[in-house]
Amino acid sequence: MSAERYEYVPHQLLRRRVRDIASGVEGELMAVINENVSDSAHWEHWVELAYIRDASGREFTTAAANVMAV
Template sequence: MATPHDAHQHVPHALLHQPVRDIASGTEGILMAVLVENTGSPVGPDRWADIAYIRPHGGGVELSTAVANIEAASQ
């Protein structure tokens, strides 16, 4: 499958730079970016998805998760 024209590009999101919670892990932080990325395996078919990047409160390594897994959180 061909790479989508918007692959690895930033995607607008209503919660960008706002406090969010990853419902899968419970991690809370600031939504830093949403990107279109290939989440398929190297030997399998391409699977393009919107991936959210959350920076934990206080800094540290950003967590990646599916956009569907984030919700607004209070600070």
């Protein structure tokens, strides 16, 4: 397994108001990270996760493909 478990990904909507189309929740896109979510030492499973901060200040994640500008 790779020593790095994540890497930041540039995204055109960073620091802008977005909506998670899966949940309908809106907030500010704080980061997009390509993250190794594998629990195995034998294979890697990488996903692009978007970190969104909602109005209460709590951050949540969703698939980066689920993010759209508001």
